Amino acid sequence: MLTRALIVVLAILNVGVASWWLLRSEPAPATPPQPATGVAELRWLPGGTDAAAVAQTAATTAPTEALQEREAAPSAAVAATEAPATTPPAEAAPSAEAAPAVAAAEKPAEPVVEKPVVEKPAAPPRCVALGPFADRAAAVAAQGRAGKLLAPARLREQPAASGSTRYRVLLPAAASREDAQAMVKRIVAAGLSDYYIISQGEESNAIALGQYRNREGAERRIAAVQAAGFQPRLVASGDAGQWWLEGQLAAGSEPAQAQQRSGAAQQRSLECTRLR
Structure with missing residues (x-):
């Protein structure tokens, strides 16, 4: 009795499996996982091709066009992130005329060393006596003609040689x-x-x-x-004496110039201490 029941159950199962096998639809092909960047894609080839040979061929050949496109996309994205948002304009190189000015501005100023001014010693004063003049009036007129060439100036009368004046x-x-x-x-x-x-x-x-x-x-x-x-x-x-015009020469003037200006017949060097 039990044996018959088992046979019936097995028969029913076989019928059910056969019905499912006949009535099932074709399964959708599974989407292969995306390979990592730089790894060759493995594809299933129909016709019983050896998978090991396919993998060896894919490793030795260049990546497919789809793989190249996927590799180019991440590279462009990385380049976009690394490049600055805006590139500042390059500074214009200084022109040839501005180059010396820029170099002079960058060069530190050298300290200016002032040379001590050596003053020339003043020339010693020179004094002269101009004459002789016949009288005081002639000596006064000569003093007026000499003007600033003799400053200060004075009149001096020289007695006659006999001393009788x-x-x-x-x-x-x-x-x-x-x-x-x-x-x-x-x-x-x-x-x-x-x-x-x-x-x-x-x-x-x-x-x-x-x-x-x-x-x-x-x-x-x-x-x-x-x-x-x-x-x-x-x-x-008594005997008339002679008059002389004595004075200190102005700076830059010569005795001959003072003699010509005053109209004197003679000019003599004179120590300036005698005028004091």
Whole structure:
């Protein structure tokens, strides 16, 4: 009884398997997994080709077009990510004219070493005596012509060789003897001494206030009399002396130039200490 039941069950199973085998549809081909980049793709070839030979052939041959396209796509993506978003414009190279200026700007400035200025020593002053002139008036005129070529300048009278020249200080002659005596009283009241009234000659009734051998002494006497309120005059007597114009030459001028300008007949070197 049990044996029959098993046979029936097996028969039913066989019928069911046969029905399923006949009625089933073709299975969809499975999508092969995507190979990694750089690995050759393996494909199933119909006709019973040996899989080992196919794999060896695929390894030794170049990748297919599809594989090349897939390899190119990741390479482009990597290049896009590595490249900067925007490429700054290249700086223009400096022109030939601007190159020296750029080089000068980049080069550090060298310290300027100032050389000490050596001042030339001033030339020593030179002094001259110009003359001789016949009288004081001629010497004064020569001083005016010389101008700034002689500064400072002074007039000097050189007595005659015989030494007979004398200088007298006189007050003008009065109208009468009484007027001359009245003038003497005024002189005494002013504190002056060394006076006398001339009684003869062209200078009668004039008042003499001193006689001197050199002009300098006579001029000092005149200054004292003028300070007392009188107006004396200087009178030279005896052999006439000579007048000289003495002074210090201006910077850059020559003695010959001063001589020509003043009209002097001679010029002599002079120590400048004598002018002080």
